[in-house]
Each structure stands twice: as structure tokens, then as C-alpha cells.
Amino acid sequence: MSAFNAIGDEREIDRDEFTPGLEPQPTWCPGCGDFGVLKALKQALPEVGLTPEEVLTVTGIGCSGKLNSYLDTYGFHTIHGRSLPVARAAKLANDGLTVVAAGGDGDGYGIGGNHFMHTARENHDMTYIVFNNEVFGLTKGQTSPTSPKGHTSKTTPHGNAKSPIRPLSLALTSGATYIARTAAVNPNQAKEIIKEAIEHDGFAHIDFLTQCPTWNKDARQYVPYVDVQESDDYDFDIHDRKEAQEMMFETENALYEGTVLTGRYFVDERPSYQQQKKELGEMPEEPLAERYFDDDAEWERSYDLLERHK
Ligand SMILES: Cc1ncc(C[n+]2csc(CCOP(=O)(O)OP(=O)(O)O)c2C)c(N)n1
Ligand code: SF4
Ligand SMILES: [Mg+2]
Numbered sequence: 001m002s003a004f005n006a007i008g009d010e011r012e013i014d015r016d017e018f019t020p021g022l023e024p025q026p027t028w029c030p031g032c033g034d035f036g037v038l039k040a041l042k043q044a045l046p047e048v049g050l051t052p053e054e055v056l057t058v059t060g061i062g063c064s065g066k067l068n069s070y071l072d073t074y075g076f077h078t079i080h081g082r083s084l085p086v087a088r089a090a091k092l093a094n095d096g097l098t099v100v101a102a103g104g105d106g107d108g109y110g111i112g113g114n115h116f117m118h119t120a121r122e123n124h125d126m127t128y129i130v131f132n133n134e135v136f137g138l139t140k141g142q143t144s145p146t147s148p149k150g151h152t153s154k155t156t157p158h159g160n161a162k163s164p165i166r167p168l169s170l171a172l173t174s175g176a177t178y179i180a181r182t183a184a185v186n187p188n189q190a191k192e193i194i195k196e197a198i199e200h201d202g203f204a205h206i207d208f209l210t211q212c213p214t215w216n217k218d219a220r221q222y223v224p225y226v227d228v229q230e231s232d233d234y235d236f237d238i239h240d241r242k243e244a245q246e247m248m249f250e251t252e253n254a255l256y257e258g259t260v261l262t263g264r265y266f267v268d269e270r271p272s273y274q275q276q277k278k279e280l281g282e283m284p285e286e287p288l289a290e291r292y293f294d295d296d297a298e299w300e301r302s303y304d305l306l307e308r309h310k
Contacts, residue, residue, distance in 0.1 A: 013051050015042040020072040027066065033210025033222075034063055034131060036184025038070055041100070041129075043187075044194035045073075050098055058087040060103030060112060062138045064131035064210070067102050081112030084119045087126050094287035095274055098198060099126040105146040106136045109165050113145075120174035120203050125272040127197040127204045130167065133212035134220075141215025148256045153215075164256065168248040168265055171205040172241070177268040178204035179244070181251065183222040184211060186262060193264065202272040209260065228263035238267050 019042065028034045045055060055073035059065040061080040068075030074097070078086045087101035108116050108130040119128070135153065136142040142155040146167065151160040171179045178200040182190040190208065197204035209222045228234040228247065236243040244266040251261040277283045 011051070013046045013049075015046055017052055018042045018045055018072050020070065026070050028063060029212075029214045031211070031213040032063070033133060033184035033208075033212065034067070036187055036190060037064075037102070037129060037131060037208055037210060038067060040182075040187055040190035040194055041067075041071065043191045044198065047191070048195050048198050050198070054096070054098055056087070056090050056097045056099050058083045058090065058099065058101045060107035062104035062107050062131070062136070063212075064102060064104040064107065064133075064137070073100075081107050081110065081115065083107070084112060084115040084124075084128065087128075088119060088122075088124050091124060091126055091274065092277075093284070094289065095278075095283055096287060100129065100198070101126055102129040102131065104137065104144075105130060105132045105134065105167075106144045109145040109167055109170075113165075116205075117170070117174045120171055120176040120205065122273045123175060123177055123202045123270055125202055125274045127194070127200075127206065129194070129197075129206045129208050131210040132167065132207050133210045133216060134164075135212055135216050137212045137215055141212070164252075166248070166252045167205075167207045168252060169245065171207075172245055172248060172266055175203070175270075176205045176266070177202035177270050177272075178264075179248075179266040180205075180264045181207040181209065181262050183209035183225050183260060183262050185209075185221055185223050186225055186227070189227060189262060196264070200267070201275065202268075202270060209255075209262070222260045225260040225262050228261050228265075230263075234261075238264050241266070241268075 052072045057068040057071055057073045058076045059068050060083040076086055083101040083103045087099050091099045132146050134146045136144050141153050143151055143153045143160050145165040147160050149160055149163050168179055178197055180193045182193045197206055211221050236247045248265050254261050
């Protein structure tokens with residue numbers, strides 16, 4: 001029996017199964033928002049009926065990138081900004097896996113920004129969690145693509161001259177089909193949003209506000225927050241692109257003016273890339289890795305291809 005045969009098994013599971021037995025405790029600083037992501041994810045995975053062996057967590061580099069060290073799923077800690085291409089390849093090679101990609105604001109909106117845009121455009125079926133703490137945490141607090149204008153740090157001692165990126169708007173115009181923002185201070189909402197994102201068939205982007213008390217001088221905890229679905233002050237249709245766009249724009253401005261808006265912003269039913277590849281007959285019917293176990297399989301090996309080009 002290969003590791004993949006476990007996919008599809010039905011049994012009772014709980015969040016403790018996602019806690020590694022041998023790994024050390026998280027090394028995040030006390031009060032770090034990253035704990036909130038880990039907690040919400042550990043609760044969400046069993047609640048959608050997943051077992052650890054059905055999930056792959058792919059992370060970038062940063063404090064956020066340590067997520068899969070503390071989570072007992074398959075894991076791949078990639079290089080800076082490259083969680084999405086690795087996640088895409090894994091999902092294409094084994095469509096049975098539930099893929100969660102994760103990384104920081106520097107990782108996903110900076111160095112990996114190009115991958116973010118195209119993974120959204122192509123609507124790859126996965127959940128992408130961006131830990132947005134508005135700084136480069138691991139490397140000691142440099143200004144990042146989501147740092148506010150005027151933000152002071154070692155790299156912008158006189159104040160940040162750049163305007164921050166608009167993550168929700170960027171996801172929308174790029175083509176993501178589920179877009180939400182949540183915050184580490186709102187664990188129940190975070191868990192529900194992660195569950196919806198995992199169950200969504202297509203690219204689901206979660207901008208997850210995670211405070212960095214060590215390096216973000218303002219040490220914002222993102223409280224009080226407003227849930228746009230719960231509040232009477234906001235009324236928009238998450239299936240209407242134009243209304244979602246206006247709400248995202250307001251949300252992105254509000255964050256830097258001191259009002260933290262969170263919730264679901266956009267959901268669309270456009271078929272995922274995997275779905276479209278299946279319709280074209282271009283998706284493997286079994287995980288590609290299974291072929292290593294099948295001596296009779298006829299498949300081209302990379303060195304056969306090299307031979308042909310001699
Ligand atoms: C190609 C490359 N450039 C730079 C670095 C150094 N580096 C490591 S983590 C990091 C920033 C992390 O910031 P972010 O993605 O926001 O994650 P956080 O630590 O805040 O969770 C940088 C610049 C690297 N590892 N690789
Ligand atoms: S440096 Fe900031 S982001 Fe990194 S673990 Fe500490 S509080 Fe969290
Ligand atoms: Mg960061």
C-alpha cells in the first residue's frame with residue numbers, strides 16, 4: 001500500500017491529529033498572529049472531514065513559512081515567494097490532495113507576486129493563506145509591500161514613500177474565485193473562512209491579518225474588527241464583481257485609517273484549472289507518483305527525453 005491509498009478513507013478525526021508528535025513547539029514570538037492561523041487551520045481541516053494524509057501544506061520563507069513544521073500534514077517548505085508554483089505542480093500531479101499554500105506578505109505579494117497573479121488567473125484549485133503582518137518579520141522588520149505609507153523601519157527610516165499593495169483588489173482583477181480577509185484576533189471567523197476556502201473549487205485567497213508585536217512598531221492587533229457580513233453598515237453582493245470591487249477598495253483604504261474590515265468579499269463559480277484540464281483529458285487519473293509502484297506502466301522517463309535530443 002502506498003501513502004496515497006489512504007486518500008478517501010473515512011474515519012473520525014479531530015484537531016489533535018494535525019499536531020505533530022515529535023516536532024518542537026512553535027518558535028514564534030509571544031503574541032504573534034501566526035498562532036491564530038495555525039489554530040484556525042487545525043480546527044478547520046478536521047471539520048471539513050480531512051485527514052492529515054489527504055492534505056499538503058506548501059509554505060514560503062518567513063516566520064509564516066514555519067506553519068507546516070507545526071502541522072502534521074504532508075509539507076513542503078519552499079524558497080522565498082515560490083509556494084504557489086510548488087503547490088500547483090503538486091496539485092496537478094495528485095488531484096486527490098487538498099492543497100494549502102501559505103506565506104507572508106513579503107513572500108506572496110512581493111517576491112512571489114507574479115505567481116500570485118497567474119495562479120489566480122488560472123484558477124488553480126487550492127487555498128492560499130497570506131499572513132499579512134505588514135512587515136518582513138523573519139528578517140527583522142523591514143518595510144514590506146503592505147506596510148503603510150509613511151511606515152518607519154530600518155529600510156525606510158524617514159518613512160515609507162510607497163503606497164501599499166491592494167491584496168484583495170489584486171486577487172479580484174487577477175481572477176481568484178474566492179476572496180476573503182480575516183484576522184488572527186477573530187479565530188471563529190478565520191476557521192469558517194478557511195473551511196469555505198478549502199471546500200471552494202478553484203483558487204481561494206485569504207488575506208489573513210497577523211500582528212507582529214516584535215517588529216511592527218505600531219504592534220497593531222487589528223482590533224476592534226468589523227465583520228462585513230455581520231454589520232448592518234455594509235450591504236453588498238459577494239457574487240457581484242463590481243460591488244465586491246467597491247467593497248474591497250473601501251476595506252483596503254480603511255485598514256490604514258484604523259478601521260479593520262474583515263469577511264468574505266467575492267465568490268465565483270468559474271471552473272477550476274484542474275476541472276478544465278479534466279475535460280480536455282489532460283489530468284492524470286491516478287497520482288503520478290503511483291506509477292513508481294507499477295512495473296508494467298509505460299511512461300516516458302526524463303532520461304528517455306534526453307536521449308531523443310542527443
Ligand atoms: C530570494 C530570497 N530573498 C530574500 C530572502 C530573505 N528573506 C527571508 S524571509 C524574508 C521576508 C519575510 O517576510 P514575509 O514574507 O512578510 O514573512 P514574515 O516573516 O513576515 O511572516 C526575506 C526577505 C530569502 N530567503 N530569499
Ligand atoms: S518576528 Fe513577528 S512575525 Fe515573526 S514570530 Fe515574531 S511576532 Fe511573529
Ligand atoms: Mg510579513
